[in-house]
Amino acid sequence: MIDIPSMVSDFAGCSCGQNHECAIGLVRVESGLQGRVGETLRAAGFPHRLLLFGDKAGFGAAPQVGPSLKEAGFSVETIEYDSLRVARMEDVERVENAIRSGRVEGAVAVGTGSAHDPCRLACARTGAPLALFATAASMDGFASYSAPIVDGVFKTTHPAKCPEVVLADSAILAAAPAELKSAGFGDMMAKYVALIDWRVSHLVSGEPLCERVAGLVREAVDKIFALAPRVLATDEESAAAVFEALLLTGVAMSFTKTSRPGSGTEHILAHFWECMELTEGKIPNYHGIDVGVATLLVMREYERLAAMETVRARRETPDWDEIYRAYGPLAPNVRQLNTPDTITDGIAPEALEAAWPEIRRIVASVPSSATIQEAMRTAGCPCEPAQVGKSPEFVAKAMSLHPYMRRRLSLMRLSKMLVG
Numbered sequence: 001m002i003d004i005p006s007m008v009s010d011f012a013g014c015s016c017g018q019n020h021e022c023a024i025g026l027v028r029v030e031s032g033l034q035g036r037v038g039e040t041l042r043a044a045g046f047p048h049r050l051l052l053f054g055d056k057a058g059f060g061a062a063p064q065v066g067p068s069l070k071e072a073g074f075s076v077e078t079i080e081y082d083s084l085r086v087a088r089m090e091d092v093e094r095v096e097n098a099i100r101s102g103r104v105e106g107a108v109a110v111g112t113g114s115a116h117d118p119c120r121l122a123c124a125r126t127g128a129p130l131a132l133f134a135t136a137a138s139m140d141g142f143a144s145y146s147a148p149i150v151d152g153v154f155k156t157t158h159p160a161k162c163p164e165v166v167l168a169d170s171a172i173l174a175a176a177p178a179e180l181k182s183a184g185f186g187d188m189m190a191k192y193v194a195l196i197d198w199r200v201s202h203l204v205s206g207e208p209l210c211e212r213v214a215g216l217v218r219e220a221v222d223k224i225f226a227l228a229p230r231v232l233a234t235d236e237e238s239a240a241a242v243f244e245a246l247l248l249t250g251v252a253m254s255f256t257k258t259s260r261p262g263s264g265t266e267h268i269l270a271h272f273w274e275c276m277e278l279t280e281g282k283i284p285n286y287h288g289i290d291v292g293v294a295t296l297l298v299m300r301e302y303e304r305l306a307a308m309e310t311v312r313a314r315r316e317t318p319d320w321d322e323i324y325r326a327y328g329p330l331a332p333n334v335r336q337l338n339t340p341d342t343i344t345d346g347i348a349p350e351a352l353e354a355a356w357p358e359i360r361r362i363v364a365s366v367p368s369s370a371t372i373q374e375a376m377r378t379a380g381c382p383c384e385p386a387q388v389g390k391s392p393e394f395v396a397k398a399m400s401l402h403p404y405m406r407r408r409l410s411l412m413r414l415s416k417m418l419v420g
């Protein structure tokens, strides 16, 4: 069982100089826990009037959570959606209103990411305590300090709050739909690219890197990688192990106060797909499903780059007009991230050339794209863009343009400085 407060004290005084914090006080992953949520939150000191928030899929998977809260003496107001695949600003406001009006004093979100995110932001804005009850090990945002929320057609990440309590019932995790389990596996494979990008940025730009936090993520992803053959089994032990590894990478992200340890250029690529699909009114795929496919595309590109023994580099010369045109309604956000200067401005071409041998070693330090693909296939993940509804043109456009939609250095972005 993960004991986050003791991990926090373990990481106290870390030699990297950063104060590694995580606000989660209690994690429980147990068989049959759904019937004990009330007593667990009672013991954790949760206030009397609670908002129970989720959708039909989440409550359907965990029908005993509500009754268990009532049995433990909580007064419960329920917000139940038909389906909450996309977390929108109006959902955040509904939760916020329930808290601000005084009807409830805390929230319990039941489901996966998009059911948790509105509560995460609303509870941050109001200071109300939050418990997440996870019904699937489908992504790594459980310990996150941020919430991706769609406002109109824009999906933006808001600083939000990390829950005080994270709960999961291993019987429910094991019975979760196969697609959600595969999504969790895909989200974990992304950590290999995330670790490459973090190390490369540290090497070339001096961005801070904590070896202990990077080590924590590497250990978690290697563990899941080894579990590939058991991901789809209805096996409580494996389901709990995948959940705990996803949670650990979330803790790593809260330790650095950025998503850097768990999200590299593959997440930006998947985010690009998602944003473009939202502008077309499409419901995006599960996060980890797209992220897994993006991970393979990026790993193959990184291996192609790392095959070069030496490189010649020059200053990046993006055609901004063309980039903004391609971003369409998202252009103002992208422009803001790249003016008055852009992230590669401070990188000397000679420094990139000199770092190349080490960059090649960094790429080689994680499993190959072929190995990751084999593990993903075993875990039921789609591996090719066509399987997740992306045309070759859309993939090419996204591969070329996504590095501009975040102000974060990656090997992908640096490759734009290479000659030839």
Ligand SMILES: [Zn+2]
Residues within 6 Å of the ligand: 014, 015, 016, 017, 018, 020, 210, 211, 212, 213
């Ligand atoms: Zn550290």
Ligand SMILES: [Zn+2]
Residues within 6 Å of the ligand: 139, 140, 187, 263, 267, 287, 291
């Ligand atoms: Zn993710």
